[in-house]
Amino acid sequence: MYSQALNAPALATDDSEAGQRFQARIEAEERIEPNDWMPEAYRRTLIRQISQHAHSEIVGMLPEGNWITRAPTLRRKAALLAKVQDEGGHGLYLYAAAETLGVSREELVEQLLTGRAKYSSIFNYPTLSWADIGAIGWLVDGAAIMNQIPLCRCSYGPYARAMIRICKEESFHQRQGFEIMTVLARGTDDQKAMAQDALNRWWWPSLMMFGPPDAQSQHSDASMRWKIKRFTNDSLRQKFVDATVPQGHYLGLGFPDPELRLNEATGHWEFGAIDWDEFRRVLAGDGPCNRERLTARQRAHEDGAWVREAALAYAAKGRNGRTRAAA
Amino acid sequence: MAEPATPLWEVFIRARTGLAHRHVGSVHAADATLALQAARDVYTRRGEGLSIWVVPSDAITASDPTDKDMLFEPTASKIYRHPTFYEVPDEVDNM
Ligand SMILES: [Fe+2]
Ligand SMILES: [Fe+2]
Numbered sequence: 001m002y003s004q005a006l007n008a009p010a011l012a013t014d015d016s017e018a019g020q021r022f023q024a025r026i027e028a029e030e031r032i033e034p035n036d037w038m039p040e041a042y043r044r045t046l047i048r049q050i051s052q053h054a055h056s057e058i059v060g061m062l063p064e065g066n067w068i069t070r071a072p073t074l075r076r077k078a079a080l081l082a083k084v085q086d087e088g089g090h091g092l093y094l095y096a097a098a099e100t101l102g103v104s105r106e107e108l109v110e111q112l113l114t115g116r117a118k119y120s121s122i123f124n125y126p127t128l129s130w131a132d133i134g135a136i137g138w139l140v141d142g143a144a145i146m147n148q149i150p151l152c153r154c155s156y157g158p159y160a161r162a163m164i165r166i167c168k169e170e171s172f173h174q175r176q177g178f179e180i181m182t183v184l185a186r187g188t189d190d191q192k193a194m195a196q197d198a199l200n201r202w203w204w205p206s207l208m209m210f211g212p213p214d215a216q217s218q219h220s221d222a223s224m225r226w227k228i229k230r231f232t233n234d235s236l237r238q239k240f241v242d243a244t245v246p247q248g249h250y251l252g253l254g255f256p257d258p259e260l261r262l263n264e265a266t267g268h269w270e271f272g273a274i275d276w277d278e279f280r281r282v283l284a285g286d287g288p289c290n291r292e293r294l295t296a297r298q299r300a301h302e303d304g305a306w307v308r309e310a311a312l313a314y315a316a317k318g319r320n321g322r323t324r325a326a327a
Numbered sequence: 328m329a330e331p332a333t334p335l336w337e338v339f340i341r342a343r344t345g346l347a348h349r350h351v352g353s354v355h356a357a358d359a360t361l362a363l364q365a366a367r368d369v370y371t372r373r374g375e376g377l378s379i380w381v382v383p384s385d386a387i388t389a390s391d392p393t394d395k396d397m398l399f400e401p402t403a404s405k406i407y408r409h410p411t412f413y414e415v416p417d418e419v420d421n422m
Contacts, residue, residue, distance in 0.1 A: 035392050096353045106330040311357035
């Protein structure tokens with residue numbers, strides 16, 4: 001029911017009668033479900049956003065997977081393994097949500113493997129030390145949560161439901177990261193330096209996770225009107241900074257931003273300029289690990305080809321066997 | 328890269344004894360056994376359930392959203408199907 005039975009895509013602009021009725025449903029906070037009428041642009045926007053989100057979860061397993069075999073204790077190893085497994089699950093919930101819009105899993109995977117699809121720029125940075133696992137949980141999952149909580153109220157039902165499930169699982173991710181940071185920050189001088197170095201490298205890329213500034217964001221307006229998005233990139237970024245800076249100070253760590261200061265009047269932490277050239281470079285494929293990430297995904301897919309083939313062949317044989325027995 | 332499509336299955340989970348199975352999502356798998364395994368890995372990592380059903384997605388027939396009024400509107404006028412439609416004297420409590 002969730003991907004085969006979709007209505008043929010209808011063509012209509014937003015000011016058509018159907019388009020107006022659709023927008024009225026959105027305004028009334030009704031959820032849109034897979035077989036409901038929707039403007040083509042809404043469908044396309046969602047497919048793009050949900051599949052990019054899914055790809056990000058899948059590629060996001062790689063930088064952390066890098067440390068599973070080298071986690072310092074069994075407790076840390078079990079937690080990291082569970083977290084990386086969760087991220088794989090998040091990718092699968094999201095692929096399933098995208099498929100309800102009429103795109104196949106095979107197409108989506110191919111878009112990722114051929115480099116046509118984008119995923120979050122943050123996962124193209126390397127994990128150089130164990131402290132990076134702490135910084136990723138604390139900052140990257142923290143930023144993801146900030147982005148994802150409003151998506152639980154997204155107008156598209158399957159996406160909103162996937163996000164509710166994901167958000168429930170995310171909070172342990174951030175906590176295990178912050179726990180790693182806490183232990184390092186209270187440890188030896190070397191450990192503290194490791195934690196500081198990780199914060200220095202992950203801080204700016206984490207701020208970039210919220211996407212380009214509102215003034216330059218091409219997709220924001222329509223997404224807000226359709227209630228896919230509820231808050232702008234800049235407002236979510238500010239919320240993240242306000243929540244995170246005191247946590248860093250609690251750890252006794254400094255932020256790599258000389259302009260960071262609390263504005264007493266507004267209560268907000270003001271921060272320096274983000275290097276959007278770097279963001280665009282990394283997104284366009286020229287980050288430190290883009291090639292490595294894509295190669296790892298391609299290899300995993302190719303290495304698994306015989307398993308998929310064998311499973312399908314076995315299933316086909318089972319079906320034939322049963323037909324024969326029934327005859 | 329013409330990858331053959333792996334069938335889609337809808338996953339239903341019984342959270343506790345006494346509750347009905349509830350739709351939680353879908354998985355791709357070559358056959359029912361693998362679908363059950365995938366559903367277990369994807370949807371029950373935190374003790375979400377005691378029992379799983381997997382159903383081939385194309386075996387489900389769904390009502391068409393455009394038939395919503397025809398199918399469900401008629402019940403709106405049949406308020407006499409609800410207990411609140413009937414008057415019970417104040418002196419008679421607990422009915
Ligand atoms: Fe995730
Ligand atoms: Fe996460």
